[in-house]
Amino acid sequence: MRADRLLSLLLLLRRRGRLTAGELAGELEVSVRTVLRDVEALSAAGVPVYAERGRRGGIVLLPGWSTDLTGLTSAEAVALATAGSRATSDALGMGPAFSSAMRKVVAGMPEVQRVSAQRGAERVLVTTGGWLGDPEPQVALGDVQQAVFTDRRLRLRYAGRGGPPRERTVDPIGLVHADGRWYLLATQDGAARTYRVSRVQEATVLDEPAAPRPDVPLAELWQQRRQRFWTGLAAYPVRARVRSGRRDGLVAAALAVQPGADVPPADDDGWTTVDLVFADHAHAAGVLWGLGPDAAVLTPADLRAELAERAAGVLAGYRDAAGSR
Numbered sequence: 057m058r059a060d061r062l063l064s065l066l067l068l069l070r071r072r073g074r075l076t077a078g079e080l081a082g083e084l085e086v087s088v089r090t091v092l093r094d095v096e097a098l099s100a101a102g103v104p105v106y107a108e109r110g111r112r113g114g115i116v117l118l119p120g121w122s123t124d125l126t127g128l129t130s131a132e133a134v135a136l137a138t139a140g141s142r143a144t145s146d147a148l149g150m151g152p153a154f155s156s157a158m159r160k161v162v163a164g165m166p167e168v169q170r171v172s173a174q175r176g177a178e179r180v181l182v183t184t185g186g187w188l189g190d191p192e193p194q195v196a197l198g199d200v201q202q203a204v205f206t207d208r209r210l211r212l213r214y215a216g217r218g219g220p221p222r223e224r225t226v227d228p229i230g231l232v233h234a235d236g237r238w239y240l241l242a243t244q245d246g247a248a249r250t251y252r253v254s255r256v257q258e259a260t261v262l263d264e265p266a267a268p269r270p271d272v273p274l275a276e277l278w279q280q281r282r283q284r285f286w287t288g289l290a291a292y293p294v295r296a297r298v299r300s301g302r303r304d305g306l307v308a309a310a311l312a313v314q315p316g317a318d319v320p321p322a323d324d325d326g327w328t329t330v331d332l333v334f335a336d337h338a339h340a341a342g343v344l345w346g347l348g349p350d351a352a353v354l355t356p357a358d359l360r361a362e363l364a365e366r367a368a369g370v371l372a373g374y375r376d377a378a379g380s381r
Contacts, residue, residue, distance in 0.1 A: 061084055061086065061094065062094055062097065062098060064083075064084060065080060065084060065091070065094055065095075065098070066098060066103065066105070066117070068080065068083055068084075069105065069115060069116070069117040070117055073116070073117075074108070074112075074114040074115065074116045075114050075115055076113075076114045076115070077091045077092055077095075077107075077114070077115060079114075080115060091115070092107075095107060095115055103117075104117065104118030105117050105118070106118075172205075175205070178230075178273075178274065179204050179205065179229075179230040179231065179274060195254075195256070195257075196212075196253060196256040196257070196258065196259040197238055197253050199259035199260065199261055200228070200231065200238075200240050200253055200256065200259050201231060202261050203228045203259070203261045203262075203266070204228045204229075204230060204231050204240070206261070207228075207265055207266045208228075208261045208262055208263070208264065208265065208266055209225060209226070209227055209228075209261075209262040209264040209265070209266050209267075210225070210226050210227075210228055210242070210259060210260070210261060210262065210266075211223060211224075211225050211259070211260040211262055212224055212225075212226060212251065212256050212258070212259055213256070213257045213258040213259075214251060214255055214256055214257070215255045215257060216255070221257050224244055225244070225262070226240075226242035226243065226244045226249065226251070227242055227243045227244075227266040227267040228240060228241075228242045228266055229241040229242055229243065229248075229269050229270065229274070229277065230269075230274040230277070231253075232274070232278050234278075237252060237253070237254065238252075238253040238254070239251065239252055239253065239278075240252075240253055240256075241274070241277060241278065241281065243267060243270075246267075248270070248277070248281065250281045250285070291311070291333045291334075292333065292334040292335060292336050292337060292339065292340055293314055293331065293332070293333055293334075293355075293356075294310075294331075294332050294333075294334055294340050294344070294353060294355070294356065294359065295329065295330070295331050295332075295353075295354040295355045296329070296330055296332070296344060296351055296352060296353050296354055297327050297328070297329050297330075297351065297352045297354060298327065298328055298330060298347065298350060298351040298352075299326060299327055299328075299350040299351070300326050300327065300328050301350075302347055302350045302351065303328050303330065305347075306330065306332070306343065306344075306347065306351060307330065307332065309343045310332035310333060310334050310340075310343065311332075311333045311334055311335055312332070312333045313330070313331065313332055313333070314331040314332060314333050329354070337358070337359060340359055341359060341362060341363065344359075344363060345363055345366060
């Protein structure tokens with residue numbers, strides 16, 4: 057464990073410059089005394105690390121000293137930094153380990169590769185929170201990705217929803233992978249836009265620098281755009297009863313709980329009545345049908361009738377199959 061801590065201390069200094077013993081102790085989750093002992097150990101091993109005293113003092117690594125990895129191209133560095141998913145690591149309870157590992161790898165890269173990798177990592181987000189639908193082919197993804205990573209403007213031939221393809225020139229901000237789809241976040245004439253990459257029929261990287269990116273993290277910008285998408289959909293209110301064990305999943309699949317309504321605790325019989333908002337009739341029908349006998353629509357009547365008709369058809373099919381043996 058001490059060897060790992062010494063390496064972490066060294067790479068923190070390599071990446072962030074002068075740090076106080078207290079700051080290092082907080083980062084490494086050890087005492088100040090342990091940090092000072094580690095600094096002495098590194099110095100004795102020939103690493104040019106020393107303590108500066110005074111008001112602006114701290115622990116310092118000699119400028120220019122390097123632990124660079126060798127043999128990494130810029131493309132390899134970007135691929136390495138963007139391949140891992142923090143969301144996956146968090147889900148496995150390994151978020152801190154992922155962060156520590158990437159800090160060590162990135163800090164050990166040569167300067168050019170490190171800058172390229174950090175820029176690429178800031179511009180790609182992989183998330184499970186998307187919109188509606190299934191994965192689609194992304195024929196123009198390579199060109200779109202190149203424009204994002206090189207800060208170049210992009211000319212798209214883009215087929216919008218319900219309209220013919222047309223050309224537009226955009227300034228890329230970043231790429232987001234959500235639910236099997238890639239989305240390009242960009243500005244067009246200064247206004248933020250979201251483009252589904254599968255709808256890009258042709259992409260040309262222009263020899264023009266893109267406009268400066270907004271001073272907002274990509275994940276935050278994505279959430280803003282996603283919320284705007286949901287808000288723009290027509291609200292379809294549904295009241296339903298659901299088994300308590302499936303309640304959270306149903307609430308998550310809806311757009312929202314109806315304004316002014318709460319999600320009550322379970323009744324004595326283990327069921328809960330919820331008031332939710334879906335995008336439209338099809339959205340609500342798909343979600344509630346997927347819950348099978350664990351949910352029952354109360355209103356609206358047409359949705360309740362449709363699901364009842366589906367269930368009756370399934371039951372009749374099974375009866376016919378049993379009778380034909």
